[in-house]
Amino acid sequence: MNHEHDHTEPPEDQEIQEWKKKLLxxxxxxxxxxxxxxxxxxxxxxxxxxxxxxxxxLLIGFPVLYxxxxxxxxxxxxxxxxxxxxxxxxIALGTVIAYLTGIFxxxxxxxxxxxxxxxxxxxxxxxxxxEAQARGKATQEIRKLLELGAKxxxxxxxxxxxxxxxxxxRLGDIFLVKPGEKIPTDGIVIKxxxxxxxxxxxxxxxxxxxxxxxxxxxxxxxxDGILYMKATKVGNDTFLSHIIHLVEEAQGTKIPIQKLAxxxxxxxxxxxxxxxxxxxxxxxxFTGNISTSLGVAVAVLVIACPCSLGLAVPISLMVxxxxxxxxxxxxxxxxxxxxxxxxxxIVFDKTGTITKGKPEVTDIYRLIPEKKLLTLAAAxxxxxxxxxxxxxxxxxxxxxxxxxxxxxxxxxxxxxGTINKQxxxxxxxxxxxxxxxxxxxxRSIITQYQQEGKTTMIIAVNKKIYxxxxxxxxxxxDSAEAIRILNDQGYHTVMLTGDNAVxxxxxxxxxxxxxxxxxxxxxxxxxxxxxxxxKDMVAFIGDGINDAPALKQSNVGIAIGSGTDIAxxxxxxxxxxxxxxxxxxxxxxxxxxxxxxxxxxxxxFAYNIIAIPLAVSGILHPVIAETAMAFSSITVVTNxxxxxxxxxxxxx
Numbered sequence: 001m002n003h004e005h006d007h008t009e010p011p012e013d014q015e016i017q018e019w020k021k022k023l024l025x026x027x028x029x030x031x032x033x034x035x036x037x038x039x040x041x042x043x044x045x046x047x048x049x050x051x052x053x054x055x056x057x058l059l060i061g062f063p064v065l066y067x068x069x070x071x072x073x074x075x076x077x078x079x080x081x082x083x084x085x086x087x088x089x090x091i092a093l094g095t096v097i098a099y100l101t102g103i104f105x106x107x108x109x110x111x112x113x114x115x116x117x118x119x120x121x122x123x124x125x126x127x128x129x130x131e132a133q134a135r136g137k138a139t140q141e142i143r144k145l146l147e148l149g150a151k152x153x154x155x156x157x158x159x160x161x162x163x164x165x166x167x168x169x170r171l172g173d174i175f176l177v178k179p180g181e182k183i184p185t186d187g188i189v190i191k192x193x194x195x196x197x198x199x200x201x202x203x204x205x206x207x208x209x210x211x212x213x214x215x216x217x218x219x220x221x222x223x224d225g226i227l228y229m230k231a232t233k234v235g236n237d238t239f240l241s242h243i244i245h246l247v248e249e250a251q252g253t254k255i256p257i258q259k260l261a262x263x264x265x266x267x268x269x270x271x272x273x274x275x276x277x278x279x280x281x282x283x284x285x286f287t288g289n290i291s292t293s294l295g296v297a298v299a300v301l302v303i304a305c306p307c308s309l310g311l312a313v314p315i316s317l318m319v320x321x322x323x324x325x326x327x328x329x330x331x332x333x334x335x336x337x338x339x340x341x342x343x344x345x346i347v348f349d350k351t352g353t354i355t356k357g358k359p360e361v362t363d364i365y366r367l368i369p370e371k372k373l374l375t376l377a378a379a380x381x382x383x384x385x386x387x388x389x390x391x392x393x394x395x396x397x398x399x400x401x402x403x404x405x406x407x408x409x410x411x412x413x414x415x416x417g418t419i420n421k422q423x424x425x426x427x428x429x430x431x432x433x434x435x436x437x438x439x440x441x442x443r444s445i446i447t448q449y450q451q452e453g454k455t456t457m458i459i460a461v462n463k464k465i466y467x468x469x470x471x472x473x474x475x476x477x478d479s480a481e482a483i484r485i486l487n488d489q490g491y492h493t494v495m496l497t498g499d500n501a502v503x504x505x506x507x508x509x510x511x512x513x514x515x516x517x518x519x520x521x522x523x524x525x526x527x528x529x530x531x532x533x534x535k536d537m538v539a540f541i542g543d544g545i546n547d548a549p550a551l552k553q554s555n556v557g558i559a560i561g562s563g564t565d566i567a568x569x570x571x572x573x574x575x576x577x578x579x580x581x582x583x584x585x586x587x588x589x590x591x592x593x594x595x596x597x598x599x600x601x602x603x604x605f606a607y608n609i610i611a612i613p614l615a616v617s618g619i620l621h622p623v624i625a626e627t628a629m630a631f632s633s634i635t636v637v638t639n640x641x642x643x644x645x646x647x648x649x650x651x652x
Contacts, residue, residue: 019129022068023122029064030122033057037115054112058102061118065095069121085269093273094301095120101294111291113298123633153184156228173231177222185218186238187229194225272612276300279616292618299615312600315640320593327649328561328576329586336556336572337597340590342537343556346486346583347529349542350497350507353560354483354580355473357543359387361395362454363470365445373467377426377459379404380415388455389415391471410434414457425460437463453506472503480511482580487512492536496520496528496550525550541583558583588648596643600636607632 036053040046048056065073076092079085095117102114152163156174169175169185177183183196193211198220210216216229218238235241276297283293321331331337351357366373378396381389383404404417404424413434414427425435429446432439437460439446445468449456454472458465483493494515495508504518517528526549532538533555540550543560551557551571559571560578575582611628614620620628 026122057115064118186233191228195223316596330574344536352543359391360474366467453503
């Protein structure tokens with residue numbers, strides 16, 4: 001896939017710099033205004049004539065409003081044209097009216113509040129700068145991955161080595177990575193063996209062994225061997241670029257509670273405008289003082305500026321998704337943050353999700369020394385391309401193999417060959433029945449392994465049985481622990497797999513799942529999820545192409561990062577580490593983030609509910625109202641960033 005998205009110059013940095021520049025100039029103008037206003041209004045110091053002070057407020061405040069804050073004024077006033085109001089609408093109206101009071105004061109019929117206009121805009125710009133900083137922090141960890149990436153690649157063309165920029169790598173290029181160097185792009189090993197440090201992507205501290213046909217990820221570090229690799233993904237198609245894209249998608253989405261907040265804001269703004277007008281008329285009716293009545297109206301507009309309401313959701317979502325990205329939990333769709341808290345049933349695919357997705361030797365029953373048994377089996381199996389054969393070869397770990405003569409493949413049954421003039425046979429029960437070899441001595445062992453969902457390979461030498469090797473798709477190290485925690489917390493855990501019932505139930509028993517749906521086709525997975533959704537909200541965890549429909553159908557789809565691209569695209573959350581413990585952590589993160597969203601919305605609304613009546617009653621001076629409004633916005637941003645201090649991933 002090609003996202004056509006340039007991450008070399010993050011937009012967050014540009015936005016931070018832009019708001020920082022506005023912030024500096026705004027405060028340069030506003031500080032003298034604030035000092036002069038407070039000294040004259042609250043300390044009763046007559047430093048200069050009031051008319052001169054008003055003129056200074058108008059002159060110094062003009063660039064703050066109409067140059068630095070022009071985009072805010074334009075956006076806010078457009079709301080009155082389209083009748084769709086945002087917090088910018090109150091900012092625009094409040095600042096413009098406050099500024100105009102300075103002009104009107106020269107005609108002697110009202111008090112000057114023009115200095116407040118510059119203060120409102122400057123505090124608003126300060127909030128925008130803090131918001132941009134939070135947004136930058138949210139993606140900072142994942143951006144570091146790109147910064148740590150290799151800048152050049154050692155490519156082999158026409159049997160010669162060339163150092164080229166990363167951007168010049170083409171699909172299919174053969175490149176060489178020496179010990180200690182960074183792998184330039186995603187690829188597959190075609191020669192050599194080494195250990196690779198993938199911690200920056202997966203979070204795993206131990207290096208991962210890489211041999212021929214193993215995949216590698218760009219920006220990870222080669223440890224101790226020389227690797228020759230073929231480039232399989234370049235540019236925006238690489239794993240890291242895909243991660244960046246997923247994080248940005250999550251930060252750009254609106255969750256249901258945020259849409260509700262936006263709707264409330266659209267109703268709240270015209271209501272405040274009406275209240276400000278009503279307050280001005282009421283105060284004028286009772287006092288006959290236009291200056292006092294307009295001062296109350298300005299205070300209402302200032303105190304009601306819903307900066308904190310507008311910040312409450314996006315700031316929390318950005319901090320939460322940034323924390324997730326750092327931990328390898330990629331929140332692809334923001335809706336998952338809210339939906340996850342209501343999940344009651346968690347459905348797991350088996351292969352590649354609960355299990356590792358590749359066969360491994362799990363048990364060995366032997367009548368001769370284990371090393372000798374494995375040597376005989378691996379000598380034949382290393383000549384085969386079958387995955388079961390690979391599992392036996394991997395278990396044997398031989399540096400060289402005995403010579404095999406008269407090698408023969410019995411399709412679907414096993415292998416035969418001669419080693420040191422002895423006829424070796426390795427295969428399933430069908431092959432031994434065809435060769436008329438009795439299985440009486442190992443029948444109980446074979447039955448036991450098969451009941452556990454394992455594949456059995458029987459080894460015989462000169463028609464005498466020497467042992468049985470059991471092979472199975474091994475369970476991931478932490479699958480049982482993760483599912484135990486979910487069960488203890490009251491979640492209903494389910495296995496949904498296309499594998500046979502015997503294997504599915506055997507794996508389910510070992511990890512603590514009691515509800516199993518086996519032999520399920522991809523289209524049937526959707527119907528199973530729909531059936532479960534009639535009772536509960538459902539999360540589904542899977543990794544394969546056949547899991548994509550179920551990931552889409554579920555209320556929250558969680559894709560395993562080592563899975564197929566189509567599964568990752570279908571998921572709402574992606575687990576880069578492919579560990580089921582991260583399902584637990586994803587739930588913790590979602591709940592913690594949503595709690596912050598709820599807290600911020602509560603404080604934003606509570607602040608307005610308390611402060612607006614005070615403003616209407618004339619108790620709050622516009623300058624004090626402005627200070628309180630600024631404090632509410634800072635409170636919301638600070639509270640959202642406190643999420644970083646929660647110990648969500650403490651068990652890692």
